Amino acid sequence: MEFSEKPSDLEVILNEPQHSFRWYEHDYPFPLARWNHHPEFEIHLIRRGTGKLLAGDYIGHFGPGHVALIGPGLPHDWIGDLAPEQCIRGRDLVLQFDGESLLRLRERLPELGELQPLFERARRGVEFTGQTARHAARLLEAIGRAAGLRRLLLFLSLLETLARAGAAESRTLASPHYSPRLDSLTTRRINQVFDYILDDLAGEIRLSVIARRLRMSEPAFSRFFKRTTGHTFVDLIRKLRIQRACRLLLQSRQSIADICFQVGYGNLSNFNRHFRHEMHETPSEYRRRLGQSPGPAAGGSAAASADPP
Incomplete structure (x- = not known):
């Protein structure tokens, strides 16, 4: 559709x-x-x-x-x-x-x-x-x-x-300074952004792609997104990916390395760093604290390529 x-x-x-x-x-x-x-x-x-x-x-x-x-x-x-x-x-x-x-x-x-x-x-x-x-x-x-x-x-x-x-x-919930823009064009654009992010959350998400879809320059899109949502594009992707990782840590027995790649990260180091930034603990600590035993040990080394944001 x-x-x-x-x-x-x-x-x-x-x-x-x-x-x-x-x-x-x-x-x-x-x-x-x-x-x-x-x-x-x-x-x-x-x-x-x-x-x-x-x-x-x-x-x-x-x-x-x-x-x-x-x-x-x-x-x-x-x-x-x-x-x-x-x-x-x-x-x-x-x-x-x-x-x-x-x-x-x-x-x-x-x-x-x-x-x-x-x-x-x-x-x-x-x-x-x-x-x-x-x-x-x-x-x-x-x-x-x-x-x-x-x-x-x-x-x-x-x-x-x-x-x-x-x-x-x-x-x-919302911060005191938050001031939404509710015109229909803004909301249509934001819905397109969320469609793109959620469809490709486990893959490579590029600001340039969604900016081009909205017929905006990258700097203009960044300003628009921050002004409308209160978050940068990179911050929102990180939050959504780490939230999905939290769910997988609790609801599955997958290894942390497998979860890292499943939520869109290209290497374990960046995943651990972003997880600690959002949750103030490591993935292992989070899983242990909430009582879920880990799955099989992570096999193989993490990919060396840079992960998406």
Whole structure:
């Protein structure tokens, strides 16, 4: 499928007439599971699977039970770890709502003013953990089974749960200075970049290739990418490759050398150096700390060619 045939970068959210918010679940991959933005608030639960959450200039790991609140206009994407042709059924549960309309009800329902601080934080994205995330996940599932007034009451209970989360169970994601550019051309270009990176993550990724595809000079592309995502092109590739290596270290018994080459590095020395830079420990230490015994000893010497970024 050509990129121009894929869903729009701006997600258009239409509530059903009988509902004040939208609740739905979907598999992954899914057409709308992309780097996108919208004017609504979004509460997002990951039921299963792992990967990277991108929210503005934030990049971090997610796993089962991950709960996040994304504010209006904040670009976001949950990029999953998938084997070729793999599909994760029912991975995502999504609730989207118009927070501004809700706050306008404060004239009649002043208690709703307690949501203002939560909604302000959400403009940079908020991730929830611990008991808050577990309770929020249960409420999100219950909302999908409810109807009418009961559904609305559960929604308000969910917002209360998130609003009352302490500092130990919530954190803001995007940096304070992050300022996204949300024009459609920018988002189309970023989607093309992610398509290229994720399709070739284990191979050779060249800035010159994607710059040429976007009809930009290399310096212009570098400035555009940094300004839009908050990361350099090389930094983002390193983060995604090391994240994939972490998954393989925990979920497989492959040798560290095999994993090194599988995630796109041409030699073990650079892989170890980049891994330590991102994780503050070696691949062996990471695997040992999290209780996964290594696979067979690495065979052969690492390739001498320079690895991609």
